[in-house]
Amino acid sequence: MRLAIHNWMRAETLESTLKRISALGYTHLEIQGAPEMYDTQEVKELLEKYGIQCWGSVTLMLEERNLLAKDPDQRKRSVQYVLDLAQMVKDLGGKVISLVPATVGKIIPDARPEEEWEWAVEGVKQVYEFTEANGLRIGIEPINRFETYFINRGDQALALAEAVGPNCGVCLDTFHMNIEEVDMFATMKRMGSRLVNFHVADNNRMAPGMGKLDWKRIMSTLAEIGYDETLSVEFCPPIDRTPANPYPNSIDEAPEGLSEEQLKFLQDHGSTAITEEFYSMLTQRSADLLKPYLS
Ligand code: LER
Ligand code: MN
Numbered sequence: 671m672r673l674a675i676h677n678w679m680r681a682e683t684l685e686s687t688l689k690r691i692s693a694l695g696y697t698h699l700e701i702q703g704a705p706e707m708y709d710t711q712e713v714k715e716l717l718e719k720y721g722i723q724c725w726g727s728v729t730l731m732l733e734e735r736n737l738l739a740k741d742p743d744q745r746k747r748s749v750q751y752v753l754d755l756a757q758m759v760k761d762l763g764g765k766v767i768s769l770v771p772a773t774v775g776k777i778i779p780d781a782r783p784e785e786e787w788e789w790a791v792e793g794v795k796q797v798y799e800f801t802e803a804n805g806l807r808i809g810i811e812p813i814n815r816f817e818t819y820f821i822n823r824g825d826q827a828l829a830l831a832e833a834v835g836p837n838c839g840v841c842l843d844t845f846h847m848n849i850e851e852v853d854m855f856a857t858m859k860r861m862g863s864r865l866v867n868f869h870v871a872d873n874n875r876m877a878p879g880m881g882k883l884d885w886k887r888i889m890s891t892l893a894e895i896g897y898d899e900t901l902s903v904e905f906c907p908p909i910d911r912t913p914a915n916p917y918p919n920s921i922d923e924a925p926e927g928l929s930e931e932q933l934k935f936l937q938d939h940g941s942t943a944i945t946e947e948f949y950s951m952l953t954q955r956s957a958d959l960l961k962p963y964l965s
Pocket of ligand 1: 813
């Protein structure tokens with residue numbers, strides 16, 4: 671089992687992220703799905719400099735990105751976005767794509783369920799053709815109802831993966847499962863060999879171990895189903911602007927290099943710009959909790 675971390679949760683240079691995570695014992699990065707931001711040759715050099723490997727990438731379904739949009743041209747542009755992301759993963763030597771099919775933060779549908787389902791299958795199939803030809807795996811990721819109305823539970827993600835193809839997988843996320851699943855352990859078992867990626871954060875989306883989730887049981891369930899790939903850390907702390915805030919240094923009031931879209935994406939996740947100190951603490955706490963489970 672390997673330890674990876676995402677980098678969409680804070681706007682900073684890739685170099686400062688890699689410096690921090692390599693010092694804390696991470697070996698992999700699940701790079702944010704922003705192919706337009708990255709020169710893959712430069713990224714490869716930085717990864718090598720800090721001894722970090724690319725595990726994969728997660729879609730950032732912001733703005734108009736939506737595989738089930740009513741407008742066929744918008745769907746086409748959205749498929750192209752995911753294909754560009756997949757090409758970036760291939761170029762960086764990564765293995766997986768965590769794919770959220772619809773726009774994050776959009777909770778009202780545009781069309782009939784049958785239409786949307788057909789568009790989702792069609793769109794993911796186009797990506798699947800590329801991933802099959804290039805040794806990558808797609809993990810359809812269910813996320814909670816406040817982020818999407820489309821795929822919220824493991825069984826929905828499994829149904830979509832099965833409709834796409836035999837090698838299409840699922841990416842589960844402990845934070846979202848805690849909100850949407852009756853029994854997250856039963857869901858993990860039902861995914862079996864289709865489970866290709868596993869995102870970790872606690873129930874409050876703080877670092878694993880800073881909430882109430884049973885990490886011992888989560889890890890033993892992963893072992894039981896034979897999942898031995900990567901734990902991919904994806905905390906996204908809630909905003910606390912009250913005097914009761916246990917981390918008074920957490921909010922970055924003057925973030926540098928954060929675009930309006932990135933800020934909105936953080937806000938759509940119930941979070942905001944956070945300080946480097948707070949971010950480093952969460953990165954460290956995650957590693958401390960998870961390292962004993964790595965092999
Ligand atoms: C993606 O991995 C995820 O968990 C979402 O909350 C972000 O869009
Ligand atoms: Mn996730």
